[in-house]
Amino acid sequence: MSVDSPSHGPAKATMDLHSATVRFAGDSGDGMQLTGMQFTNTSAIFGNDVSTFPDFPAEIRAPAGTVYGVSGFQLHFSSEDIFTPGDELDTLVAMNPAALKMNIAELKKGGILITNLDSFNDQNLKLAGYSHSPLVDGSLDNYRVHSVRMTEATLKAVEELEALRKEEGKEFSLSKKDAARCKNFFALGLVCWLYGRKMDPIVQFINDKFAKKADVRDANLRVLNAGFYYGETAEIFQNNFKVRKAALPPGKYREMRGNEALALGLTVASQLAGKPLFYGSYPITPATDILHELAKHKSFGVRTFQAEDEIAAIASTIGAAFAGTLAATASSGPGVALKGEAMGLAVMLELPLIIINVQRGGPSTGLPTKTEQADLLQAILGRNGECPMVVLAAARPTECFDIAIQAARIAFRSMTPVLVLTDGYLANSTEPWLVPDVSSLDPIEVEHPTEPNGPDGAYLPYKRDEWLARPWALPGTPGLMHRIGGLEKAAETGNVSYDPSNHERMVQMRQAKVDKVAEYLPEQEVFGQEDAETLVIGWGGTYGALREACTMLRAKGHKVSHAHLRCLNPFPRNLGEIIKRHKRVLVPELNGGQLCMLLRAKYLVDAQSITKIKGRPFMVTELYERIEAMMTDKTNGK
Amino acid sequence: MTTATEDRKFTVADFASSQDVRWCPGCGDYSVLAAVKKVLAEEGIPPEQYAFISGIGCSSRFPYYMNTYGMHSIHGRATAVATGFKIVRPDMQTWVITGDGDALSIGGNHTIHTIRRNVDLKILLFNNEIYGLTKGQYSPTSPQGKVTKSTPFGSIDDPLHPLSIALGANASFVARAVDMHPKHLMGVLRRAHHHKGTAFVEIYQNCNIFNDGAFSHAQDRKLRADNVVELVHGEPLVFGAKLDKGVVLDGQNLRVVTIGEDGFTKDDLLVHDEKADLSIHFRMARMRSPEFPDAIGVIRCVERPTYDGMVNAQIENVIAKRGRGDLQELITGRSTWDVAEVDEDE
Numbered sequence: 001m002s003v004d005s006p007s008h009g010p011a012k013a014t015m016d017l018h019s020a021t022v023r024f025a026g027d028s029g030d031g032m033q034l035t036g037m038q039f040t041n042t043s044a045i046f047g048n049d050v051s052t053f054p055d056f057p058a059e060i061r062a063p064a065g066t067v068y069g070v071s072g073f074q075l076h077f078s079s080e081d082i083f084t085p086g087d088e089l090d091t092l093v094a095m096n097p098a099a100l101k102m103n104i105a106e107l108k109k110g111g112i113l114i115t116n117l118d119s120f121n122d123q124n125l126k127l128a129g130y131s132h133s134p135l136v137d138g139s140l141d142n143y144r145v146h147s148v149r150m151t152e153a154t155l156k157a158v159e160e161l162e163a164l165r166k167e168e169g170k171e172f173s174l175s176k177k178d179a180a181r182c183k184n185f186f187a188l189g190l191v192c193w194l195y196g197r198k199m200d201p202i203v204q205f206i207n208d209k210f211a212k213k214a215d216v217r218d219a220n221l222r223v224l225n226a227g228f229y230y231g232e233t234a235e236i237f238q239n240n241f242k243v244r245k246a247a248l249p250p251g252k253y254r255e256m257r258g259n260e261a262l263a264l265g266l267t268v269a270s271q272l273a274g275k276p277l278f279y280g281s282y283p284i285t286p287a288t289d290i291l292h293e294l295a296k297h298k299s300f301g302v303r304t305f306q307a308e309d310e311i312a313a314i315a316s317t318i319g320a321a322f323a324g325t326l327a328a329t330a331s332s333g334p335g336v337a338l339k340g341e342a343m344g345l346a347v348m349l350e351l352p353l354i355i356i357n358v359q360r361g362g363p364s365t366g367l368p369t370k371t372e373q374a375d376l377l378q379a380i381l382g383r384n385g386e387c388p389m390v391v392l393a394a395a396r397p398t399e400c401f402d403i404a405i406q407a408a409r410i411a412f413r414s415m416t417p418v419l420v421l422t423d424g425y426l427a428n429s430t431e432p433w434l435v436p437d438v439s440s441l442d443p444i445e446v447e448h449p450t451e452p453n454g455p456d457g458a459y460l461p462y463k464r465d466e467w468l469a470r471p472w473a474l475p476g477t478p479g480l481m482h483r484i485g486g487l488e489k490a491a492e493t494g495n496v497s498y499d500p501s502n503h504e505r506m507v508q509m510r511q512a513k514v515d516k517v518a519e520y521l522p523e524q525e526v527f528g529q530e531d532a533e534t535l536v537i538g539w540g541g542t543y544g545a546l547r548e549a550c551t552m553l554r555a556k557g558h559k560v561s562h563a564h565l566r567c568l569n570p571f572p573r574n575l576g577e578i579i580k581r582h583k584r585v586l587v588p589e590l591n592g593g594q595l596c597m598l599l600r601a602k603y604l605v606d607a608q609s610i611t612k613i614k615g616r617p618f619m620v621t622e623l624y625e626r627i628e629a630m631m632t633d634k635t636n637g638k
Numbered sequence: 639m640t641t642a643t644e645d646r647k648f649t650v651a652d653f654a655s656s657q658d659v660r661w662c663p664g665c666g667d668y669s670v671l672a673a674v675k676k677v678l679a680e681e682g683i684p685p686e687q688y689a690f691i692s693g694i695g696c697s698s699r700f701p702y703y704m705n706t707y708g709m710h711s712i713h714g715r716a717t718a719v720a721t722g723f724k725i726v727r728p729d730m731q732t733w734v735i736t737g738d739g740d741a742l743s744i745g746g747n748h749t750i751h752t753i754r755r756n757v758d759l760k761i762l763l764f765n766n767e768i769y770g771l772t773k774g775q776y777s778p779t780s781p782q783g784k785v786t787k788s789t790p791f792g793s794i795d796d797p798l799h800p801l802s803i804a805l806g807a808n809a810s811f812v813a814r815a816v817d818m819h820p821k822h823l824m825g826v827l828r829r830a831h832h833h834k835g836t837a838f839v840e841i842y843q844n845c846n847i848f849n850d851g852a853f854s855h856a857q858d859r860k861l862r863a864d865n866v867v868e869l870v871h872g873e874p875l876v877f878g879a880k881l882d883k884g885v886v887l888d889g890q891n892l893r894v895v896t897i898g899e900d901g902f903t904k905d906d907l908l909v910h911d912e913k914a915d916l917s918i919h920f921r922m923a924r925m926r927s928p929e930f931p932d933a934i935g936v937i938r939c940v941e942r943p944t945y946d947g948m949v950n951a952q953i954e955n956v957i958a959k960r961g962r963g964d965l966q967e968l969i970t971g972r973s974t975w976d977v978a979e980v981d982e983d984e
């Protein structure tokens with residue numbers, strides 16, 4: 001939070017900020033995700049650039065008050081282009097002691113802490129592991145602490161409504177417990193005041209959502225307003241803040257989350273190709289939302305199939321690909337491991353297929369709700385035999401839309417399975433999305449043969465075109481009946497073949513086909529100047545943090561550039577040449593150094609790894625510091 | 639999708655691919671392959687309208703020998719592959735070829751779920767009670783005590799009973815046939831072909847290399863009559879070389895009786911009803927020689943909506959009610975805002 005200049009409003013002072021990072025934290029039953037999303041909406045509608053990051057507990061309903069049940073929602077809003085949900089918090093809203101405990105470390109010094117004082121009772125303190133209240137022991141002296149009796153204020157506001165209803169001789173349906181549940185709107189109202197946010201979009205939301213429950217609707221509205229007025233009138237707040245509009249390109253915007261973007265991208269791809277979408281999937285965190293979204297797309301002919309397990313999910317997808325549709329499946333690391341054998345079959349069959357891995361912390365069940373990038377080697381190498389497939393990775397939540405369409409294009413053009421990597425962070429984070437005009441998107445070309453392609457009217461299912469792709473005959477086409485399978489096949493005829501030199505030729509052919517994809521994909525772009533000495537190479541969801549860190553480093557005069565890979569197999573055709581231009585290559589990743597290992601192997605470059613494996617995204621400042629330290633290290637890590 | 643509407647006549651040769659069949663000489667698979675080709679040739683649907691999808695095992699080579707669309711997939715997954723295939727191509731006649739190891743061991747999960755969904759697939763389970771392709775280990779259907787390479791002191795596993803699994807999953811069509819009894823087998827295949835929904839057919843198949851004679855009681859011309867009862871809908875369960883034996887329902891249990899003895903007449907015998915309660919089908923399916931005759935023929939055939947039919951009906955209903963989706967509307971969503979050129983002083 002950088003402060004420009006204080007300007008005086010009529011009642012209290014308003015300070016101008018470039019950007020602010022706010023986190024709402026509370027029990028998973030406290031409605032923190034909803035609160036965060038509402039604040040995001042109103043900020044976005046106001047015209048800020050916004051980036052969000054929800055942080056869920058793995059347990060659905062852990063015991064109330066415990067640290068296991070803390071759910072958080074962070075957002076970063078700015079008058080400038082931003083790429084990340086922010087590092088340190090300017091404001092933390094902690095609805096109970098457990099939420100305070102789990103999040104206080106990330107509040108910057110001098111930052112604002114707002115707590116619900118009513119929840120700081122002995123029982124909750126004990127559940128959170130505090131022997132006495134942190135609010136009174138001096139441990140929070142570095143922050144501007146505002147302890148507010150939110151529950152009490154909430155109940156009071158609802159009681160007023162109840163009294164009003166009684167005056168009108170009407171029933172009132174909310175119990176005291178129901179009333180207390182409105183307190184997240186108090187917090188929301190208060191934070192709206194703090195950042196000078198108009199509440200119209202929130203009012204609209206409450207009106208829509210509780211249209212049929214007048215008491216709940218009016219209670220929430222009253223509590224929301226009570227929170228806002230509390231900020232305005234209470235003595236404790238000296239001033240509030242203002243974050244101006246960002247200079248976003250003009251147009252129609254919406255909030256977009258990574259998983260939703262993937263789902264929309266798949267449906268759009270299916271329409272662009274004129275091929276109905278089949279989506280086979282088994283529920284797994286954090287990929288399941290894709291299934292939820294696609295299951296709604298029936299009016300676009302989307303067929304979703306919730307299979308009995310991960311293997312059936314991909315097997316059914318292979319069947320649907322053979323049958324001639326756009327076929328896709330998604331999972332996360334453990335599920336992708338189960339799909340491994342079937343992915344090998346898809347490589348052997350040379351059918352177009354999209355496999356999405358929304359990565360989470362591993363190994364094994366690992367950290368289901370946390371983010372990580374540790375499945376890269378699994379994606380590229382994790383199958384038996386020489387089994388190459390195209391591997392793409394989305395860099396931003398909104399880019400998941402484009403990557404789904406690109407995956408379909410590649411799958412169809414090269415007749416290959418395409419694996420798309422995203423992660424828990426991209427899946428659940430949102431950013432504003434300039435809604436594209438669908439009529440401006442290029443159609444996806446798909447061809448099916450209708451005539452035999454071999455001598456004497458034979459159909460050769462493995463005869464190849466310029467991209468080494470085989471033809472895709474639709475079942476039902478007369479004269480083109482053929483059999484495919486997982487056994488090695490003879491070039492062209494596709495008949496089972498155990499011939500040693502044929503096997504070698506086919507292995508090389510499948511590899512060459514994947515390598516050839518680099519010829520039609522765009523070249524790698526580099527952010528930074530020609531004469532940069534250090535090249536930072538990243539991939540996937542770390543894009544925003546890397547771009548911001550490199551921007552800051554360059555502002556400080558460091559000669560650094562940033563290349564962010566969207567295609568990890570094959571690598572972009574000009575990557576080797578880019579690497580050669582730089583003296584030093586740094587590879588930050590949320591894993592043990594997997595891309596770094598691949599780059600070293602492929603380009604014989606002494607690339608250095610920057611790793612983080614905590615289930616959380618990189619922070620911009622930590623990247624800044626680590627990259628700077630390595631750039632100035634004369635030993636180059638030796 | 640091409641459909642041949644003109645009257646085309648087909649021969650067995652139209653359904654035969656150019657590949658040499660590579661099963662061991664004398665293998666029961668040959669007989670099933672011949673029966674399938676014959677039945678399909680009679681049915682008058684062109685070969686391009688069929689897909690044969692298999693898993694792994696000796697019998698799973700089957701699709702290579704059929705001049706139809708086909709896929710030899712991976713171990714245990716044929717029904718899952720076929721489910722995806724059939725959902726998007728309900729117009730295709732889709733057959734699954736599988737074995738006892740493929741369908742009941744590694745692929746057991748898919749078998750159960752395919753059957754309970756009632757996907758319109760014809761599943762032929764070649765039961766030879768042995769792992770043939772891996773050269774002779776006991777399978778989930780091998781009887782207890784079976785001595786094989788992996789069970790030199792005899793298998794201690796209680797075997798799985800294929801038709802019990804199918805009935806337990808609420809199968810709409812359950813049948814059994816014997817490889818060496820081609821006429822009867824063809825009749826069962828024809829019925830399976832005409833059934834709408836999962837048609838689950840267990841075929842007793844002799845693996846003459848690793849488990850010769852496992853079903854000799856049902857295959858051997860001399861033994862067959864006394865060890866097998868051919869089920870016919872609406873007919874009593876009569877069997878025996880002299881047709882003098884039958885099955886009665888005695889209390890809750892089935893019992894074999896001799897007609898004319900102990901006062902039993904033909905009228906006392908259990909009359910087969912393909913649409914009867916699952917529990918009676920379960921008991922009939924589990925009859926096994928020597929105590930009982932093995933039941934062959936169609937044990938159960940009831941109507942249930944098919945999964946692929948319902949998936950596609952749901953889509954048609956949504957489109958009928960709401961119209962085709964508008965792609966621009968979909969991606970725009972319901973909550974948007976407009977960004978104008980930024981004016982500096984807001």
Ligand code: SF4
Pocket residue numbers: 660661662664665666667696697766770771844845846847848
């Ligand atoms: S091993 Fe047995 S089942 Fe396999 S082909 Fe030979 S005889 Fe047939």
